[in-house]
Amino acid sequence: MSSTTRPEKLSTPSGQPGSPLISSRPRYGEKVALALLWLCAAVSVVTTVGIIVVLFTEAIALFNIPGVSVVEFFTDTQWRPFTDPESDLFRLGVLPLLNSTMMITALALAVAVPLGLGTAIYLSEYARPRARKTIKPILELLAGVPTVVLGYFALTFMTPLLRRFLGDEFVPIFNATSAGIVVGILIVPTIASISEDAMSAVPRTLRDGGYGLGATRRHVALKIVFPAALSGITAAIILGFGRAVGETLIVTLAAGNLPPSDLPAVNPFQQVQTMTAYITQAVGGESPRGSVTFQSIFAIGALLFVITFAMNLVASRIVRRFREEY
Amino acid sequence: MAAASTPTSSPSRRGDDLRSSRGRNAKDRAVLTLLLLATAVSLIVLSVLAFDILGDGVGRLNIDFLTQYTSRFPDETGIRAGITGTLSLMVLTALMTFPIGVGAALYLEEFAARNRMTRLLETNINNLAGVPSVIYGLLGLSVFVYVLGFGRALIAGALTLTLLVMPVVIVAAREALRAVPQEIRSAGLALGATPLQVATRQTFPAAVPGIMTGLILSLSRAVGETAPILVAGAIFSRRADNEPWHPFEAYTAIPIQIYDFVKRPQSEFQIEVASAAIIVLMAILLLMNSAAIIIRNRYSRNI
Numbered sequence: 001m002s003s004t005t006r007p008e009k010l011s012t013p014s015g016q017p018g019s020p021l022i023s024s025r026p027r028y029g030e031k032v033a034l035a036l037l038w039l040c041a042a043v044s045v046v047t048t049v050g051i052i053v054v055l056f057t058e059a060i061a062l063f064n065i066p067g068v069s070v071v072e073f074f075t076d077t078q079w080r081p082f083t084d085p086e087s088d089l090f091r092l093g094v095l096p097l098l099n100s101t102m103m104i105t106a107l108a109l110a111v112a113v114p115l116g117l118g119t120a121i122y123l124s125e126y127a128r129p130r131a132r133k134t135i136k137p138i139l140e141l142l143a144g145v146p147t148v149v150l151g152y153f154a155l156t157f158m159t160p161l162l163r164r165f166l167g168d169e170f171v172p173i174f175n176a177t178s179a180g181i182v183v184g185i186l187i188v189p190t191i192a193s194i195s196e197d198a199m200s201a202v203p204r205t206l207r208d209g210g211y212g213l214g215a216t217r218r219h220v221a222l223k224i225v226f227p228a229a230l231s232g233i234t235a236a237i238i239l240g241f242g243r244a245v246g247e248t249l250i251v252t253l254a255a256g257n258l259p260p261s262d263l264p265a266v267n268p269f270q271q272v273q274t275m276t277a278y279i280t281q282a283v284g285g286e287s288p289r290g291s292v293t294f295q296s297i298f299a300i301g302a303l304l305f306v307i308t309f310a311m312n313l314v315a316s317r318i319v320r321r322f323r324e325e326y
Numbered sequence: 327m328a329a330a331s332t333p334t335s336s337p338s339r340r341g342d343d344l345r346s347s348r349g350r351n352a353k354d355r356a357v358l359t360l361l362l363l364a365t366a367v368s369l370i371v372l373s374v375l376a377f378d379i380l381g382d383g384v385g386r387l388n389i390d391f392l393t394q395y396t397s398r399f400p401d402e403t404g405i406r407a408g409i410t411g412t413l414s415l416m417v418l419t420a421l422m423t424f425p426i427g428v429g430a431a432l433y434l435e436e437f438a439a440r441n442r443m444t445r446l447l448e449t450n451i452n453n454l455a456g457v458p459s460v461i462y463g464l465l466g467l468s469v470f471v472y473v474l475g476f477g478r479a480l481i482a483g484a485l486t487l488t489l490l491v492m493p494v495v496i497v498a499a500r501e502a503l504r505a506v507p508q509e510i511r512s513a514g515l516a517l518g519a520t521p522l523q524v525a526t527r528q529t530f531p532a533a534v535p536g537i538m539t540g541l542i543l544s545l546s547r548a549v550g551e552t553a554p555i556l557v558a559g560a561i562f563s564r565r566a567d568n569e570p571w572h573p574f575e576a577y578t579a580i581p582i583q584i585y586d587f588v589k590r591p592q593s594e595f596q597i598e599v600a601s602a603a604i605i606v607l608m609a610i611l612l613l614m615n616s617a618a619i620i621i622r623n624r625y626s627r628n629i
Contacts, residue, residue: 037433041433043430119361122365123365146551149604156596189368216350216354218354242458249552249553289472305458311456
């Protein structure tokens with residue numbers, strides 16, 4: 001689609017055959033140089049293929065270990081990877097981790113969607129240029145804070161705060177709420193900036209039409225611009241969801257390392273263990289290649305990859321299919 | 327809210343709302359207040375975070391903290407290994423990212439035909455940018471640590487970070503190349519230069535400041551990353567015999583050390599030492615970002 005709008009490339013790499021400006025002497029050096037540039041671009045494809053091949057071959061190696069089964073992996077409600085696979089205690093079901101991840105993600109979205117959309121509406125419809133120029137870099141700064149720092153913040157600031165207000169006996173040191181809130185703060189800039197782009201792209205004539213009919217700024221913002229930008233806003237939320245699912249350090253540090261044993265786990269003030277938190281816990285143990293612990297992190301990684309990839313795909317589809325044409 | 331409506335007004339809520347200016351103003355103000363509050367939360371969190379960390383960490387910041395290796399005792403501990411490790415990682419990552427990222431951007435921006443193959447490459451790069459960073463760690467753990475046999479070495483971490491930041495660098499470098507005026511390319515071609523000569527001797531040099539800005543910003547992202555190198559074999563602490571580190575030695579980095587400190591039970595480590603290390607990390611990130619902004623500003627003045 002972009003090929004029609006972009007100016008034509010000035011020349012193909014080898015030049016047009018028969019063009020008088022190109023010397024008849026073949027330029028092998030140029031061919032080699034271009035092949036090198038092409039190889040650089042191909043590195044990204046190799047990376048994708050590498051990720052897929054690595055995650056799935058190592059995951060398959062997990063299911064080839066005696067005592068481990070694919071069906072149980074997706075259906076069993078207990079996650080006890082550190083027991084001997086031959087013993088009765090051994091259970092390897094991913095549902096407790098998935099449950100934890102979804103709980104954290106839900107909490108994060110509950111925080112990030114109102115804050116992110118509120119920020120986006122304010123920046124796009126209310127803020128004067130000067131205010132926008134001050135607030136946007138601050139949001140970028142927040143987006144640039146390393147997640148390990150936010151993990152520290154969740155554990156040493158947010159958790160004590162929650163414990164003081166709700167009570168120590170009600171809120172354990174490691175809990176999903178504290179991590180969920182901070183993951184939410186982490187994805188506010190993502191949701192805010194993508195939604196703001198979508199709202200800014202709504203044409204001025206629509207707003208003017210609203211004002212002409214006597215609407216206030218609030219009506220224009222909430223009843224005209226917001227619905228018109230809904231596809232971009234949905235995509236922003238889905239991308240935020242993807243980031244929350246893949247977030248690692250905040251949940252590792254603040255949400256704990258205890259997969260819930262009673263499913264479905266819904267109490268947000270309990271210790272949980274997300275998929276990503278399990279990965280960091282398992283690598284910390286220096287387990288040898290071929291062990292259940294080592295191979296299981298790749299199976300978890302594969303699941304994580306599939307979820308986030310699907311989310312990104314859905315987001316880009318929504319943007320493409322439901323984009324309003326003006 | 328619709329109290330001011332007259333008997334003749336339409337029964338619809340919206341109609342009332344549009345006519346009664348008092349209820350309308352109150353609602354307008356309420357919505358604006360909510361929006362301002364939502365916006366303010368991010369700013370408040372950022373300032374609370376900054377004060378919290380500065381308050382807890384400044385007391386532990388001194389020359390010894392920067393030059394000592396990690397110790398069991400909070401008063402004697404330092405993050406020298408993290409600093410040298412992070413700097414070594416940064417240099418190695420930059421050395422690998424720059425040529426590959428620029429090569430890919432030059433190819434996609436200057437030479438690639440607009441066909442399905444190119445669109446596939448572009449979609450792929452966009453998708454890679456959305457992959458969680460911990461997954462890159464798994465890739466590095468399997469491929470660099472085990473299959474290629476580097477072990478838990480600095481080069482494995484640097485390669486992992488290279489793959490992680492590559493999509494961002496390519497996108498930034500393409501933008502920089504696109505900003506080079508088309509006239510420069512046309513002039514070069516009109517003088518008989520080949521497309522490759524134009525790209526390497528005219529377009530690329532003109533885009534270098536923009537590319538450097540993008541590279542530094544992506545590296546600052548890599549420097550703060552913990553999950554990928556934690557998974558790809560970084561260790562919590564070590565004493566190095568030679569600095570900067572040999573690429574095939576075990577390594578640590580500041581974010582990894584912060585992670586280690588925060589997980590320790592003693593509050594001196596968990597709060598004070600961790601905060602001090604966070605201040606150092608944030609200072610490095612701010613320095614890198616300022617450098618990027620300075621380069622960008624100089625560049626925009628010159629053109």
